[in-house]
Amino acid sequence: MNKIRIATRKSPLALWQAYHVRDTLQGIYPQLSLEIVEMTTKGDKILDAPLAKIGGKGLFVKELEQGLLENSVDIAVHSMKDVPIEFPDGLHLPVIMRREDPFDAFVSNTYAHFSDLPQGAIVGTSSLRRQCQLLALRPDLQIRTLRGNVGTRLSKLDNGEYQAIVLAVSGLKRLGLENRIRYAFNADELLPAIGQGALGIECRADDVETNQLIAVLNDPETHQRVIAERMINTRLGGSCQVPIGGFAEIIGDEMSVRGLVADVAGQQILRAQAIGDIDKASLLGELVAQQLLTQGAKQLLQALTET
Ligand SMILES: NCc1[nH]cc(CCC(=O)O)c1CC(=O)O
Secondary structure (H helix, E strand, O other), X not given: OOEEEEEEEOOXXXXXXXXXXXXXXXXXXXOOEEEEEEEOOHHHHOOOOOHHHOOOHHHHOHHHHHHHHOOOOOEEEEEHHHOOOOOOOOEEEEEEOOOOOOOEEEEOOOOOOHHHOOOOOEEEOOOHHHHHHXXXXXXXXXXXXXXXXXXXXXXXXXOOOOOEEEEEHHHHHHOOOHHHOOEEOOOXXXXXXXXOOOEEEEEEOOOHHHHHHHHHHOOHHHHHHHHHHHHHHHHHOOOOOOOEEEEEEEEOOEEEEEEEEEOOOOOOEEEEEEEEEHHHHXXXXXXXXXXXXXXXXXXXXXXXXHO
């Protein structure tokens, strides 16, 4: 049997995710040889600027994709939230694993719930999606930049730079930091990022053996949900970091897809929802995008890139 070289970023969360894929594959194929290859991406090097300013999310995957194209690695493990809509020629993403909790967590050493925050409290996040929705709930809050990996962000909170911060529940759980979660926002309060909580595996489209080996890791339900969510981004042209949220869930035998676009101040929030057959995931995503466009999503997003 062949060997699979697994490309990953070096952050503790990325490493956890890569080892999770390795251990799962090893459990299924005890004979398979698996190797973890750690790489540094541009997004890991530039830590002082908000992601939106330095070119968006592709920054965390480009070097891994380069490794795949050069045949120095065979698969790349990504947080779906960080994966751009377009793949380079020759690469594809056939596997999306079972989703962790997709929601955002309120993390604070003093306050149990965001409604307990005092007037004008300082909240750390560099995500425009989190920023605009937090401000819609609490216009008095002061949102301050917060970058770095999960551990760095928590130490900045502990140093007293912020009264609270917001992080993905999934990342905290994977790192064994669930005890830091004071409160998990629901989808009405803070619609998650497209793909949040789901891991994807990218590989060369023509690498038949690898494609066959990793296929068992795909979770069809999560895959359909993430396809629906990513279609919103595709139709809105949200390739770089913009205040867009998207969340698909299966309710009974139907799929519900919700989307959100806002201005960074959270003064104008557009929301849309579509419900229908589970096997119509991309169509539902398109319907949501369509409704958002009708409400003026393009103008909102354009105003943002001009400022
Ligand atoms: N922006 C970094 C990032 N990319 C993916 C996750 C969480 C893990 C996931 O979505 O699966 C995080 C950390 C966070 O947002 O708190």
